[in-house]
């Protein structure tokens with residue numbers, strides 16, 4: 001059985017991917033320093049899969065510990081690297097934290113992997129690398145725009161580091177997955193997103209408002225050149241994202257990749273406006289949402305949605321869930337967390 005290291009495996013996307021990996025028969029070892037997650041997430045993973053993944057709590061910025069870890073686990077055949085800091089605003093205030101966490105951890109991992117005869121790594125990238133793309137939907141060929149934040153820059157630099165490493169070493173295989181807007185939770189509501197403090201992202205803000213934890217959602221701008229004036233994004237169910245990781249990993253392990261560095265968009269291919277997302281929430285929750293229109297948020301792009309042809313045809317993956325499915329799962333998760341408080 002193939003043993004896979006999942007860094008950041010107790011986080012939002014990582015935990016859903018651990019479930020998908022275990023369900024596909026992989027043996028998983030998680031490394032997470034719990035900087036943005038809780039050890040309790042393990043209970044949710046076990047409740048869903050009936051299997052306890054191995055877990056080590058340490059910080060991947062610690063080079064010595066990372067080296068010692070790989071010495072103890074020589075049988076790791078693939079790595080999915082989620083561990084990173086991800087708050088855009090915080091990255092503007094504290095860029096060095098972001099460069100240290102998101103770049104150093106990647107370099108240390110790659111240094112360890114390069115000691116192996118062959119290595120496979122999947123990297124969490126983001127649609128943020130495209131900035132405001134000129135053409136919709138966005139293909140993988142769209143130019144990479146100047147990063148709008150240190151966080152976005154770490155994703156661009158991370159991809160460049162992987163590309164150069166793969167070019168220099170043909171035994172290195174990497175896939176960068178550019179996620180559009182992951183939302184929702186596992187249908188069991190045993191794992192989901194755990195935003196710390198006031199959520200910056202739309203969907204957790206909506207569900208917390210619906211649950212009465214926030215008074216009102218602010219919709220950032222209604223005078224954009226879109227169908228209803230609000231911004232357009234490609235919201236994709238986190239379980240669809242998780243499944244794509246399993247498929248990408250199998251592609252590398254089964255040596256089906258065409259080049260040793262590949263990039264894929266992970267989106268649904270459909271753009272939704274903020275008001276459409278609110279309507280979807282109102283449909284699945286049977287309640288009206290309290291919201292008001294306010295000024296635009298600085299740094300927001302007008303529209304971003306994926307061209308998914310490459311992922312559909314080359315990777316053989318397609319998002320299955322609708323926006324309503326994803327919102328339904330997000331709402332069920334919100335009510336579960338609330339009932340636990």
Ligand code: NAD
Nearest residue numbers: 008011012013032033034035036037059060083084124126
């Ligand atoms: P998350 O914060 O929920 O998960 C990241 C996990 O990594 C956390 O459990 C955290 O404790 C851990 N971690 C962070 N730094 C670490 C370190 N130095 N050592 C060990 N563990 C560490 O985030 P997420 O939403 O699951 O995102 C996962 C990845 O996907 C990140 O790389 C993120 O940048 C990327 N991404 C996320 C989104 C999104 O909207 N959620 C979109 C595009 C890309």
Ligand code: UD1
Nearest residue numbers: 088126128180181182200201202205218219220231274300
């Ligand atoms: C954010 C990140 C981006 C990351 C992406 C992935 C920022 C600036 N960008 O993008 O780097 O790759 O998540 O998920 O944080 N909105 C409201 N009210 C709110 C919150 C959001 O109207 O309270 C609107 C925003 O203006 C935007 C949409 O909802 O139009 C989605 O916002 P958000 O969930 O923050 O995601 P992105 O801005 O797309």
